[in-house]
Amino acid sequence: MTNGKEATLHHRILSDIEGRIVSGEWPPGYRLPFEVDLAVQYSCSRMTANKVLTHLARAGLIERRKKSGSFVSQPVTQAAVLEIHSIEAEVRSLKLPYSYRLEKRILREASPVDRQHLELSETASVLDLVCLHHAGERPFCLEERLINLATVPEAESEDFSKSAPGTWLISQIPWSTAEHRIYALSATAEVAKTLDISRNAACLVIERRTWGSSGPVTFVRFTYPGDRHALVARFTPGGES
Amino acid sequence: MTNGKEATLHHRILSDIEGRIVSGEWPPGYRLPFEVDLAVQYSCSRMTANKVLTHLARAGLIERRKKSGSFVSQPVTQAAVLEIHSIEAEVRSLKLPYSYRLEKRILREASPVDRQHLELSETASVLDLVCLHHAGERPFCLEERLINLATVPEAESEDFSKSAPGTWLISQIPWSTAEHRIYALSATAEVAKTLDISRNAACLVIERRTWGSSGPVTFVRFTYPGDRHALVARFTPGGES
């Protein structure tokens, strides 16, 4: 789907209208032709025109009002899609050898801080992990993770000495909701030592909270040396390929 | 659309299937019932079932193969939607008074660095702006911007002394593609002075490149004091509200 090469009627109409909107020929607020008119214009049925407009509405390019018609919407918030890959994939895409090391693995009752991170109301057992990802000889990323054993009891029997917990978790919790916080932080003495950078060097921190259908799953904090890493996010109006 | 309250057949089927997938009842790789079977199961026509499956496929929850059927897809990349609001909206959402000041406004020919930032192959006139956004008494964000006058000649007659160029640009270039780079940086002496923070304090930097239909529009770099700001991004499987 959305191959770009498909020359179906649907796609032709869609990209034509999309083109008019992104080019500014049909500016925000413009009322596009009624479904029946579009059907005549592209010599198709109203159903097809309707599907295309529904598609555009879902993509956020237009807004539809009964009786009034369909209008090009104002681009309100600058949205961007951030794709967060596995650390290993990230490192390998830089064409550097990847290695992983488990620094710490503690099973304990959730502390108040843990409960806040995982958004837990009651106490529970958590697995506290610290791992270090290397790119070549240098530390690439520090991973501090909490796993909620109430929702992922299988984690207790995993030792995570060979492979990172992130990929293992994805295979355990099929679909999940996630929330990210991204900020900059001066390296503390400990972080500086671990990541082999100078004290107070700027670091990029990404915190992720993940929920599955049965509750909070994991909280993880990735700390990257800031001068060696950047996140890239992209946004294209209608497309999603 | 996607109100959650709508009880149309379409929505009921959709949320039912979505539920089975996110709950793990239908794990990744599971082949869901054929369209005709779904039609029988929900007592609807195949067209309706088809629309629902198409919808799910567009949302990325399932993959469809002719003859074989539709399968729950593996959640590959951790995607997250980053919503980047205007600085003013950001400040106001913190319930702080907002103020804006233009620091610099220079019209000049694009330097090699400018051309790199804007991805320009030929030379062109650019508008070089530096603005400072305040939250209450304190500097909130430093904005350094280049506007390509070849694509937005109207910018030349704007003085940007009263309102930030970001919002003005959105009204000029209706729909656009954008690319973001996010990284951490230690404050240089100059930045530290401007933002009223200590030298070498960690800053969160967001760079955005924007294209319209007629070429590169603008390049902007936002620098935030890192300890006072975080980006938040969210991801929910099927939903988009």
Add this chain to the structure above:
DNA sequence: CGGATTATTATGTATATACATGTTCGCCCA
């Protein structure tokens, strides 16, 4: 027995049709 051909099957796309729903406009009457 193996490779080519054909049949079957499930999805993909498009159409005509039908009726529901929410707006808006205009008409009618107090």
Add this chain to the structure above:
DNA sequence: TGGGCGAACATGTATATACATAATAATCCG
């Protein structure tokens, strides 16, 4: 003149139908 009622209208949703397409399964034949 103004308020309300109803007709017209555009979209929303759903169905039955038809044919195209791609992939697999079945068959046929050398």
